[in-house]
Amino acid sequence: MAGERLPGPATPGADVPVHVGLRTSDMDEATDFCRKLYYGPLRIEPVGDPGRLRFTADVATLGPITVGEVRYGTDIRVSIGALETAYHVLVPLNGFIRSQHRGSAVFADASRAVVYRPTGDIEIDWPGTCRLLSVKVDRAALEREVDAALDQRVVSPLPLGATFDLVDGPGRTWAALARLLLHELRGPDALASRPRMAARWRDMVVSGLALTVEHPYGEEPAGLQGPHRPRTVKRALDAMNTEPARGWTTHDLAALAGVGARVLQESFRQHVGLPPLTYLRRLRLDGVHDELSRSEPGRVSVSEVAYRWGFTHLGRFAGAYRDRFGESPSQTLRGRR
Incomplete structure (x- = not known):
């Protein structure tokens, strides 16, 4: 199956959403797409039958965030060098993934998201049945948001928790918000496709993540681990x-x-x-x-x-x-x- 690119604006702007996609059975084309949209130091190796590859990706960029739904159709292993310029969250919509990052093994499924910091190589075992929401947030944007929310100087990169809950509390709301944003950006006439609304929605995704993911600064993210710290x-x-x-x-x-x-x-x-x-x-x-x-x-x-x-x-x-x-x-x- 040849690559089929979904329509999208050609040139991104700070608050102008860009929507692109790809359907292909060519591993090199899928890898090139992911490198351009997410990270350069990325390697994808088929673990299952390469002939079963049915890569589908639907991705939107909006200023400092990139959000997309991705599936490979066959078991793969993804190796990524240190992200350096971004934080990244993977939310399995069905199925599961296993990953290694900074010396820790993390299992993520529809009940728990996995969070990657800018430092440390990443290795992901990704079954072909797993479709996930992939959200990249520029490092400076998230750190500014945490700094502003807490009114204190923070260490860079942020010592974030490796996972967060998707069943209850703010994690479920944040994932739904990010997924809804992607859905809205698919349509040229959707409310979120208008630059002023897109900028507000972008800020909600970034600030929502700052309040959802675990970090040691100030009070706990709301609802994550019980009562606020005294x-x-x-x-x-x-x-x-x-x-x-x-x-x-x-x-x-x-x-x-x-x-x-x-x-x-x-x-x-x-x-x-x-x-x-x-x-x-x-x-x-x-x-x-x-x-x-x-x-x-x-x-x-x-x-x-x-x-x-x-x-x-x-x-x-x-x-x-x-x-x-x-x-x-x-x-x-x-x-x-």
């Missing part, structure tokens, strides 16, 4: 995220929060799931990993990046880093070659 916990979290390299102690953070050390410890276990200094160590490790992932070998050293993020004992740092990411810091840095 002000004492928020003050300690804000301090650590603002100055992650500072030599914080539990007593320092407790004094800042206006409670005793034992109260702060218990509040963190209840509302964060980690003791304060364990959270701080993870924050620092993620910061080092993200910086090493973006750095060129020879221009920086592991030790200077580690010191910059507050690690003073390199032996303990290296062990904790390997436990968290499954590789040494130098391997992460060499991976940029």
